[in-house]
Amino acid sequence: MDKLNRRNVLRAGGALGAIGALSLATPAQARPLWTWSARGSVAGTGAGLDPRWVWDEEADPLVASLLDRGDVPKVNELLRTWTKNSQPLPDGLPTDLRDFMEHARRMPSWADQEKLATAVEFNEKRGLYLGVLYGLASGMMSTVIPKEARAVYYSQGGADMKDRISKTAKLGYDIGSRNAYEPDGEMIVTCVKTRLVHAAVRHLLPQSQYWQGAADEEIPISQADMMVTWHSLPTTVMQKLTAWEVPIPDAESEAFLHSWQLGAHMLGIKDEYIPASWSEANSQAKQVLDPILAPTxxxxxxxxxxxxxxxxxxxxxxxxxxxxxxxxxxxxxxxxxxxxxxxxxxxxxxxxxxxxxxxxxxxxxxxxxxxxxxxxxxxxxxxxxxxxxxxxxxxxxxxxxxxxxxx
Ligand code: HEM
Structure with a gap:
């Protein structure tokens, strides 16, 4: 068993982590009002809109149009070759998509390279715990997030869960890898592609008679839903590590948070909803995650x-x-x-x-x-x-x- 090397652990941690992102949801009307203040966000300020009614105004109409125009098979084929963060986008993409992706792949001004380097240390030291926690805490929690569970179940990937897990696993693997956000890493690519996938799901799921029959919402994957799933990942993992009394230096804890704050941004979550600290994350999770957990x-x-x-x-x-x-x-x-x-x-x-x-x-x-x-x-x-x-x-x-x- 000692043959488990760092790369393997990171791969496993990533794979399991992604499972955490698999599911999400609850009766929208059962949710409490949004009172979390944008003052506690990485933006420090915001319009204060309830994120249940905010989706992705840039990606959603664009991907809906790609689907309607029949461009998606060609786009998927071209994007198969786009794998590294610094790689130029392939030739031949529709201009509107290219413009969006060039913008969406840019890291925010608040990205902190020093913190990202410390996050690498943390991921390497704690890869085994992260593997277990992403898989069995985040992953299993995602199945009691009703909106996520339904979205996953009734979307295309729901028909082949093994394949879906491996795709979702990619994000968890990429965020834990040494070069995650570096030019030769893949996390930015994975996030931008996932942002497109989520936009497609927002267009497609409302056309599913099965989803319509089961869901109590019109458009899935709101910004609030995104944050719920996000909390099932880093917030839940850090809460467990803390409960288990695993000693974690403050700098590593903050760095782990930072790598996930960046992930949230790159997935299209607005900065005004991304918590700036663990205490803000815990308070937001209490408001958006804890009350919505339920079986479906x-x-x-x-x-x-x-x-x-x-x-x-x-x-x-x-x-x-x-x-x-x-x-x-x-x-x-x-x-x-x-x-x-x-x-x-x-x-x-x-x-x-x-x-x-x-x-x-x-x-x-x-x-x-x-x-x-x-x-x-x-x-x-x-x-x-x-x-x-x-x-x-x-x-x-x-x-x-x-x-x-x-x-
Ligand atoms: C697809 C991660 C939030 C539902 C994906 C994929 C990844 C991912 C990596 C691509 C894998 C694939 O194509 O199968 C995440 C992360 C999230 C998040 C990290 C939040 C931080 C959500 C939420 C929902 C959701 C909130 C639903 C309420 C879906 C669905 C797919 C998908 C339905 C497409 C599956 C298909 O192709 O059929 N997500 N996700 N995700 N995600 Fe998310």
Whole structure:
């Protein structure tokens, strides 16, 4: 097992992280009013519009027009060759798309190279924990975000979840890689392509009779939805690391936040909605994420698929019951109940009793109070969990969908 090298860990962390972005939603009317102040955002100021009613006014009409004009197959083919941040856009793209992408690929003035370098250190040091957390905290949480779960389930990718996971995984991999936002990295490309995909979904899903029947909204993936999913990723991960008492220097914690703030910007989230600090992130998450978590039939099915993927890699330590128990441990009894995850008396007890001490022992802070076997069982678990979707993190092209899930 010690063969797990840094690259593999980062790949795994990325792959799992992306799963966190898979789902999202809840009855719009059940959401509280938007009172979070833009003063706490990276912009420091804003128009103060409720982000439930804000989408992506630049990308949405453009991609709708590409779909209507029948340009998407050609665009997808051309964009397959566009993979590196500094690479010129391919010749032959429609002019309106090219203009948009040239603008969308620019990093904001507040990008801080020093913080990004520190984020690399953090990702390298904490790759194993990040793998487990992105996969089993963010990923499973996404299945109880109703709007995301429905959007994912009824969109084209919902018909082939394995393929979808590998595509979504690319973003998580790219953000954790050493050269993420550097000229030879891929994070900017991935974000701009994903921004186009989301714009396409906003145009396509309202045409799906299945989505229309299940959803309680007219246009999916609002800016508020984007922030909800965002919180299921870095905010949730940092909350767990803090709860586990993993020692993280302030500079690394801030740097990790910064890499995700940039990711949000590059995905088309407006700066006035992106929290400037962890305390602002936690307060926004309390307002937009916590109250909307709820079960849906679509989310239950997606969760079942996610929990079953581990068994394909390793039928033992990553079996469905063990991943289910870990989900219960991380997200609590209520969410586990919503997802119809059965109780596992042995694993539930082991995790509740020994996970905290295991992390402290792993960090060299305290001797492990339990049996040596338990320590190594947990160690094996995090290594295997970090590897679980490794096979999925192959080079993959994110493409603009042209249809919805057929049924
Ligand atoms: C596609 C990431 C928010 C629904 C994607 C893809 C990525 C991604 C990397 C491309 C993968 C693919 O083509 O399958 C993210 C991140 C988000 C976010 C990082 C927030 C920080 C959301 C939200 C929703 C959503 C809020 C829905 C409410 C979808 C759907 C697709 C997609 C339906 C297209 C799947 C298809 O092709 O059928 N997202 N996403 N995403 N995302 Fe998101």
């Amino acid at each position: 039939p679509e989310g239950i099915k997606l969760a079942d698929i996610l929990l079953s993927l581990g068994a394909e890699v390793d039928g033992g330590i990553l079996s469905k019951p063990i991943l289910g128990s870990f989900t219960r441990f991380m997200l609590g009894d209520e969410i586990a109940g919503w997802l119809q995850i059965p109780r596992e008396p042995l694993w539930d007890t082991l995790l509740n009793t020994f996970w905290g001490p295991f992390i402290l022992a792993r960090e060299g802070l305290l001797p492990f109070p339990g049996a040596k076997e338990t320590y190594w069982l947990f160690e094996e678990f995090i290594r295997q969990a970090a590897l679980i979707y490794l096979s999925e993190a192959r080079p993959i092209s994110i493409e603009i969908p042209q249809t919805n899930r057929p049924s």
